[in-house]
Amino acid sequence: MFDIIIDAFQKALELIFSGDSELFATASRSVYAAGMGTLLACLWSIPIAVLLGLYSFRGKWLIKSLFNAMLGVPTVALGLILVMLLSKSGPAGFLHLLYTINGIVVGQAILVTPIIVSYTSSALSATDVQLRDLAKTLGASHLQTNVAILREAMWATVLSLISAFNRGFGELGIALMVGGNIAYVTRVLTTSISLEAAKGDYAFAVALAIILISMVIGITVIVNLVERLRE
Amino acid sequence: MTPILELDKIGKNYRALRALDSMSLKATGGRIIVLIGVNGAGKTTLMRIIAGLEEPTAGDISFNGQNTIAKELRKITTMVFQRTIMFNRSVYDNVAFGLRVRGVKDEEIAEKVPQALRLVGLTNFEKRNAKKTSGGEQQRIALARAFVLFPQILLLDEPTANLDPNNATIIERAITSRRKDDEIIIMATHNLAQARRLADEIVHIYNGRIVERSNPDEFFNDPKSDITKKFINGELEY
Numbered sequence: 281m282f283d284i285i286i287d288a289f290q291k292a293l294e295l296i297f298s299g300d301s302e303l304f305a306t307a308s309r310s311v312y313a314a315g316m317g318t319l320l321a322c323l324w325s326i327p328i329a330v331l332l333g334l335y336s337f338r339g340k341w342l343i344k345s346l347f348n349a350m351l352g353v354p355t356v357a358l359g360l361i362l363v364m365l366l367s368k369s370g371p372a373g374f375l376h377l378l379y380t381i382n383g384i385v386v387g388q389a390i391l392v393t394p395i396i397v398s399y400t401s402s403a404l405s406a407t408d409v410q411l412r413d414l415a416k417t418l419g420a421s422h423l424q425t426n427v428a429i430l431r432e433a434m435w436a437t438v439l440s441l442i443s444a445f446n447r448g449f450g451e452l453g454i455a456l457m458v459g460g461n462i463a464y465v466t467r468v469l470t471t472s473i474s475l476e477a478a479k480g481d482y483a484f485a486v487a488l489a490i491i492l493i494s495m496v497i498g499i500t501v502i503v504n505l506v507e508r509l510r511e
Numbered sequence: 512m513t514p515i516l517e518l519d520k521i522g523k524n525y526r527a528l529r530a531l532d533s534m535s536l537k538a539t540g541g542r543i544i545v546l547i548g549v550n551g552a553g554k555t556t557l558m559r560i561i562a563g564l565e566e567p568t569a570g571d572i573s574f575n576g577q578n579t580i581a582k583e584l585r586k587i588t589t590m591v592f593q594r595t596i597m598f599n600r601s602v603y604d605n606v607a608f609g610l611r612v613r614g615v616k617d618e619e620i621a622e623k624v625p626q627a628l629r630l631v632g633l634t635n636f637e638k639r640n641a642k643k644t645s646g647g648e649q650q651r652i653a654l655a656r657a658f659v660l661f662p663q664i665l666l667l668d669e670p671t672a673n674l675d676p677n678n679a680t681i682i683e684r685a686i687t688s689r690r691k692d693d694e695i696i697i698m699a700t701h702n703l704a705q706a707r708r709l710a711d712e713i714v715h716i717y718n719g720r721i722v723e724r725s726n727p728d729e730f731f732n733d734p735k736s737d738i739t740k741k742f743i744n745g746e747l748e749y
Contacts, residue, residue: 410596413564417590418609418656428608432599 284482291483292490303484307491310468313381313455314448317388318396318441325396326437330426332397333404333433334412344401350394355453362387362458379460384468387454392444399443403436404429435507442503446496513540513692514587514663515575516561522569523556523719530556532719533570540663541692545710546699549747553719554699555593558666561697562590574663589662593669593699595649602628602644602652603637609660627659628652631685647678654685665689667698671705683709703743707731715739717747 295303332344364370366378377383407429415425430437452470459466461475469492476485516538523531531553538544546554559565561572563584572579574587589609598605606624615623628636631651636644641652650670657665667686671679686709689696700706706713706727713730715723715738723730723739734740741747 408596410592410594411598413559413590414592414596414598415608415612416564416585417562417588418612419586419589419660420608420612424612428598 285486288482288486289490292487295484295487296490300487303487303491305464306467306469306472306488307495309381309466310449310470310492311495313384313388313459313468314445316382316385317448318392318445320385320389321392321396321444322441325393326400326430328393329397329400329404329437330430331401333401334426334429344398347394347397347401351398353391353394355391355451356457357453358391359387359453359457362390362454366458378458379462379466381459381466384455384459384466387458388448388451391451391454392448395444395447396440399440400433400437403433403440406436407432438503438507442500445499449496450492514695515539516664516695517573518557518561518570519573520570521557521560521567521572523553523560523565524568530719531560531567534716534719534721535570536714536721536724538664538695538697540695541690542711543686543690543696543698543709544712544714545706546697546714546716547701547703547706547742548699548716549701549742552716554716555668556719557716558590558668558697558699561664562588562666564590584664587662588664588666589657589660590666591650591653591657591668591670593672595646595653597641597644597649597652599640599642601637602633602639602641605641605652606656606659609656613660623659624655627655630658630688631655632681647674647681650674650678651682651685654682658685658689661694663693664695664697667696669699669701671700671702679705703731715742717742 332340363378365372366375366383367373377386411429411432412425415428420428450470452474455461455466455468455471456474459468459471461467461471469488473485473488473492476482476488518534518536520533520535521531522529522533534557546557548554556565560567561584563581566581572584574584598608603624606627607620610620610623625634625637628634631654633648633651633655636648636652641649644652654670670686671682674682683705686696686698698709710727713723713725713727714721715730715736717738722736723734725734730739731743734743738747
């Protein structure tokens with residue numbers, strides 16, 4: 281068994297250092313899907329987080345609880361719902377997103393929304409409540425006040441975005457069901473690992489897994505380093 | 512034009528609690544008004560209403576004869592809080608904050624910020640992280656952050672509370688240097704000696720009402736209210 285693993289690692293490193301085009305195209309697709317998914321989710325997640333983190337209103341706890349509960353949503357279940365919505369006969373079929381990379385982007389944006397909302401809103405509510413008064417008394421508008429507070433919670437927000445990216449980058453269910461694992465079109469690292477492992481090509485699967493894990497760890501380490509340097 | 516602030520029968524309730532009760536006050540530029548009173552008397556609530564951070568539940572506020580709402584008050588006032596709060600940025604960025612949100616040009620900001628810091632004795636502090644300075648320095652940064660805006664009404668909520676005598680003296684000196692005709696200064700304090708040193712007029716607040724209002728000489732030597740007499744003599748029970 282050990283021989284198989286060592287052999288797989290050797291072949292994997294050869295593939296990585298030989299610059300295998302299929303390997304890197306698949307990795308690039310994963311980065312694109314997770315990156316764009318996270319950015320797209322920011323469009324609605326950050327305003328929702330500001331609303332939940334800085335304002336008081338009736339039913340706020342219920343909304344927060346729902347987002348917290350959705351943190352652990354199974355990607356296969358979300359993928360299944362999205363397939364039904366995006367299929368030709370589904371209500372969002374006209375968007376023609378099923379089995380496209382942008383379909384995966386949309387799915388991942390929905391998947392990571394609770395992560396950005398929950399973590400960012402918690403970080404915002406943890407900021408000093410008097411910061412609002414301070415910004416206001418110095419002449420800031422509502423928007424400027426919110427931006428100032430968001431800036432105070434910037435690192436926590438960045439970490440929530442990194443967590444969101446990593447979640448999207450490493451998920452399989454949505455990529456497989458919404459993307460369909462089509463070679464050169466919607467095949468990403470996770471779907472490719474799953475396929476190669478099923479085929480018995482462990483070397484290629486391990487090479488993909490090394491890239492996947494290295495990138496997840498690498499991005500987090502870089503962000504933490506930047507934070508340390510900044511401090 | 513010398514600014515005039517008038518409060519007419521201001522009241523503030525927090526549900527069943529009456530924090531301010533029909534409080535009337537007139538303040539003019541060039542004078543330092545010191546609000547004095549025990550904890551929970553209503554000093555901070557009154558200042559927050561003047562700063563436009565809270566709405567009164569009763570009464571009117573007018574500035575230069577015009578009825579003024581909270582949103583407009585925020586444009587002409589700046590408040591320094593008892594507990595200093597710093598943005599997690601450099602001292603320069605903290606002091607520049609109010610100017611930036613007002614759209615002041617960078618060149619002008621670069622001139623004004625060092626001037627304000629000099630006034631509070633913090634020359635060459637620009638690049639330091641404001642959160643990593645001492646408590647006394649933070650209170651002086653907070654003062655510079657307010658001074659740099661040249662507000663028409665400057666509100667200081669116990670600005671020397673918990674500070675050592677040296678920092679308190681620097682702050683008192685900086686406040687006195689701001690006594691100008693175009694600026695109303697309203698300050699809250701517990702410190703009777705400080706009130707005597709700084710005030711042009713002392714307003715004693717007790718249980719949300721003004722019980723005494725006079726110049727320092729009269730306030731300390733011939734107070735009209737029994738509550739004020741007890742307060743000065745340290746005999747007030749609360």
